[in-house]
Amino acid sequence: MTDTTMAPAHGVKLSTAAADKVRSLLEQEGRDDLRLRVAVQPGGCSGLIYQLYFDERLLDGDVTVDFSGVEVVVDKMSVPYLDGANIDFEDSIQKQGFTIDNPNAAGSCACGDSFH
Template sequence: MTVQNETTTHGVTLSDAAAAKAKALLDQEGRDDLALRIAVQPGGCAGLRYQLFFDDRSLDGDLIKEIGGVTLAVDRMSAPYVDGASIDFVDTIEKQGFTIDNPNASGSCACGDSFN
């Protein structure tokens, strides 16, 4: 008899800078009960849009990974779209914020808000 192990983690990575920034934001709010969630929703001019937010919910089928003291959650419907993606945090003169580099995206819109 073969027993299959259910996958409970995902293939999204979080850079040290992104983990540190997310942890600092959580610490600033005094919250240790939130997960950083990456999700994919229909929308945007290219068809799909990322959502990156702190979430206090636990959804059925969530894939969870602990990185740098931050819980990173992906719902099971979004997981195939973001598998292999990396989340970083940049803080330069030109740009500040979280960025997502996704090898699964075949293209994106000019504004960078959505992908396909």
């Protein structure tokens, strides 16, 4: 993982590469009212799945942290599952996309999209 901002209130860290990619995607959307929402939802073959998406809403209990102009929002139910998680963006010949390194995940499935 590349360098990250100091540990935020919701415990999720965003690498410089991930922040740059999110900023680029937000510019493509042409909107300045969106933030990156990171959530954990029931599903997948291991029990829980990650969700990353742009959201214009702020809900009761949401925790937000700004990473150099990229606002990351985590809902109150997801905070304990994501505490200490590192979000990075990889762009190589083998793989392109966001990755989440979560110390709270006891295991994951072969697809890599769900955890428990």
